[in-house]
Amino acid sequence: MVAGENKQMKNQDLKKFQDSSFLVKSSCAISMLTAKLEIANAELFLELGRDVLIHAGGRIKSIDSILAKCRKKGFEPTYENALEKLNDMIGIRGVCAFEDDVYRMAGVLYSHKDLKIIKRKDYIKNPKSSGYRSLHLIVEIPVYFQEKMEWVRAELQLRTPAMDFWAGVDHQLRYKKGKKEAVLIGEELKQYSQVVAELDQKMMELRKRIDAI
Numbered sequence: 411m412v413a414g415e416n417k418q419m420k421n422q423d424l425k426k427f428q429d430s431s432f433l434v435k436s437s438c439a440i441s442m443l444t445a446k447l448e449i450a451n452a453e454l455f456l457e458l459g460r461d462v463l464i465h466a467g468g469r470i471k472s473i474d475s476i477l478a479k480c481r482k483k484g485f486e487p488t489y490e491n492a493l494e495k496l497n498d499m500i501g502i503r504g505v506c507a508f509e510d511d512v513y514r515m516a517g518v519l520y521s522h523k524d525l526k527i528i529k530r531k532d533y534i535k536n537p538k539s540s541g542y543r544s545l546h547l548i549v550e551i552p553v554y555f556q557e558k559m560e561w562v563r564a565e566l567q568l569r570t571p572a573m574d575f576w577a578g579v580d581h582q583l584r585y586k587k588g589k590k591e592a593v594l595i596g597e598e599l600k601q602y603s604q605v606v607a608e609l610d611q612k613m614m615e616l617r618k619r620i621d622a623i
């Protein structure tokens with residue numbers, strides 16, 4: 411999005427989001443956190459003899475999404491507010507093979523001394539009212555750039571492929587909110603969240619039986 415298209419964020423704030431040092435620091439944090447997930451996977455591979463991490467990736471929050479979230483949380487969409495009050499300006503997603511792998515992965519990350527875990531939200535044990543399930547860790551990682559060290563905050567979402575599949579469909583539905591059919595689909599989707607939870611449990615039990623052969 412270019413500055414002229416956006417009437418709701420001041421140009422000075424838009425410029426700060428588009429500033430190369432913000433973008434470089436954010437993409438460094440994404441690379442470092444993705445590397446941490448891959449290192450944790452390598453460590454767990456030695457222990458379990460299989461990959462725990464199926465996929466990892468990250469993104470910097472879009473201007474539209476920053477605006478929507480600032481509006482939802484009731485504060486002015488300035489660069490400083492977003493950086494201070496939004497935990498997910500930088501988002502990393504790690505898709506792990508099984509539900510217990512999500513916790514294994516989190517456990518390894520807790521042992522990394524150069525990672526501050528400042529908040530944990532377990533939407534697997536306590537799903538959101540929508541049916542959304544994932545383990546969220548709000549983390550801070552040190553990024554060295556232009557002779558300064560800065561703790562950069564990011565939201566790490568850990569989930570299984572089934573949880574990821576469900577969240578992807580739910581995300582598509584978000585853009586249709588308010589329409590009658592969307593409400594019906596949302597109710598049905600909420601039931602499938604339970605189906606996904608049961609499937610995750612069954613797959614985990616099968617894996618344990620396979621391990622025991």
Ligand code: 0O2
Nearest residue numbers: 471475479497498531538540541542546576577578580581
């Ligand atoms: P997007 O577009 O995916 O980035 P906090 O201040 O941290 O307590 P926050 O950030 O609202 O409050 O935390 P929450 O509720 O844990 O949500 C953070 C992110 O989790 C969301 O970011 C989504 O990515 C994901 N999420 C949370 N609830 C749902 C849900 O019901 N369905 C789906 N599909 N994803 C969800 P954004 O900015 O809302 O969205």
